Amino acid sequence: MTEHPTRSDQDLAYFDERRSAEVVAARNGAAADARTAEVLGTLVRHLHAGIREAAVTPEEWLAAIQFLTRTGQICTDWRQEFILLSDILGVSMLVDAINHHRPDGATENTVLGPFYVPDAPRYASGENICLDGKGEPMLVRGRVIDGEGRPVPGATLDVWATNDDGFYDVQQQDVQPANNLRGVFTAEADGRYWFRTVKPRFYPIPDDGPVGELLRALDRSVNRPAHLHFIVTAPGYDRVVTHIFMPDCDYLPTDAVFGVKSSLIAQTEHVDDAAEAKRVGLPNPFWRVDWDFVLVPTA
Numbered sequence: 001m002t003e004h005p006t007r008s009d010q011d012l013a014y015f016d017e018r019r020s021a022e023v024v025a026a027r028n029g030a031a032a033d034a035r036t037a038e039v040l041g042t043l044v045r046h047l048h049a050g051i052r053e054a055a056v057t058p059e060e061w062l063a064a065i066q067f068l069t070r071t072g073q074i075c076t077d078w079r080q081e082f083i084l085l086s087d088i089l090g091v092s093m094l095v096d097a098i099n100h101h102r103p104d105g106a107t108e109n110t111v112l113g114p115f116y117v118p119d120a121p122r123y124a125s126g127e128n129i130c131l132d133g134k135g136e137p138m139l140v141r142g143r144v145i146d147g148e149g150r151p152v153p154g155a156t157l158d159v160w161a162t163n164d165d166g167f168y169d170v171q172q173q174d175v176q177p178a179n180n181l182r183g184v185f186t187a188e189a190d191g192r193y194w195f196r197t198v199k200p201r202f203y204p205i206p207d208d209g210p211v212g213e214l215l216r217a218l219d220r221s222v223n224r225p226a227h228l229h230f231i232v233t234a235p236g237y238d239r240v241v242t243h244i245f246m247p248d249c250d251y252l253p254t255d256a257v258f259g260v261k262s263s264l265i266a267q268t269e270h271v272d273d274a275a276e277a278k279r280v281g282l283p284n285p286f287w288r289v290d291w292d293f294v295l296v297p298t299a
Helices: 007-011 017-026 034-054 058-073 081-088 091-098 210-217 274-280
Strands: 137-146 156-160 182-186 192-198 227-233 240-245 268-271 286-290 293-295
Touching: 017 034, 058 081, 058 210, 081 091, 081 210, 156 192, 182 192, 227 293, 240 293
Parallel strands: 137 286, 137 293
Antiparallel strands: 137 192, 156 182, 156 227, 227 240, 268 286
16 A cells, blocks of 8 residues: 655655755654754754854855865864864863763863874873973972862873973974873872973964864954863773863963863962972972862762
8 A cells, every 4th residue: 555645744845945954854764863863953953043044145155165175174183173163163162061060179171172192101200291391390289089088099190281382292293202291190099199391381273274264254362271181080980181271371261162161270389499399300490280180980
């Protein structure tokens, strides 16, 4: 027996400007993956509504397609322009935020960024991750603890940062030493960690591609405020992907990728003490940051 489409099916069989998103959703088959259909259906509804509201012209939509094409073409093994686009639209931070609700006092997440490199060298406590000798010396120290203040011994701290010129090592592979300002440390039995580095500085995100063009068209800053990246992990606890921001940076309120949260702004101390500098193995004077990471148990 031949099945005939219902009136509802017929209504959505052909394009209708008023119900365009519904027409698209109606094309999904009975065996469609439910979650894919849900997510894509939501995005299509909002996309169609936005195009309708802004009355986008064919020329403007072609320009958008060309922009996305160029975004893909500039991507390489170490430069991911689509991640950068997600970052500057605030989407990376939003996706992270809705998936990492934590109790008050726990260390908050922020964006991973496009320049994380796995398998950085492992260092003993107190070693120096600055290999090019540039920048103002800085001591970073603190504890990894749980919400009750108890130490989390053996926690792993993966840290990376730009050099004093504002570039990650992978951006200057023929200039910086490999793994400059990258290292993995292990919290001690009392949860303490410490290492030597240099004070981070602000830097522009890569702005020589489509994302940079978009920011300039919007009259937005391309700069990220000075920060250190961290991934902190321990068995039985949520993985924390976060930054420590320097409090004296002018770009805190205008971060190009919206990564700043007030709870992640550290306090720095400028130490002018020759004896203390000698004790920690840094030139005098130097900067010091005390920072505790507060982990929450995995649900």
